[in-house]
Amino acid sequence: MSDVYxxxxxxxxxxxxxxxxxxxxxxxxxxxxxxxxxxxxxxIELQHYLQGPKAANLLRVLLPDGRMLQGQILDSCxxxxxx
Numbered sequence: 814m815s816d817v818y819x820x821x822x823x824x825x826x827x828x829x830x831x832x833x834x835x836x837x838x839x840x841x842x843x844x845x846x847x848x849x850x851x852x853x854x855x856x857i858e859l860q861h862y863l864q865g866p867k868a869a870n871l872l873r874v875l876l877p878d879g880r881m882l883q884g885q886i887l888d889s890c891x892x893x894x895x896x
Contacts, residue, residue, distance in 0.1 A: 817855070818847040818876060825873040826865030836866040837873075845874060847882065855882055 822845045827837040844860035857874060873883035 816846060816848050818845070820844070821877065823875040824859065824863065825875075826863055826869045827871040827873065828866035828869045829871050830868075838863075838865045840864075847874070854887075855884075857882075 821842045823839060823841050824843040824845065825837045825839040827835055829835040840863055843863070846858040846860075848856045848858075850856040857872065870886055871883065872886050873881065875881050
């Protein structure tokens with residue numbers, strides 16, 4: 814698994830469910846590491862715990878050059894001690 818990007822990005826943690834308005838929390842200048850995790854999948858490592866809406870199911874990462882990666886949260890770990 815090779816790194817695709819490592820550095821600062823804008824990260825939005827989103828709870829989006831049918832029949833409800835989306836709720837999101839955006840963190841600017843968040844240190845991230847992006848790497849390949851198989852066809853159509855990316856592994857996103859965050860350097861620190863992110864606050865977000867309860868039952869968040871989507872993540873959006875906006876890189877400084879304008880590229881954006883977003884999708885469903887799978888196999889997540891967001892614990893205060895690391896994730």
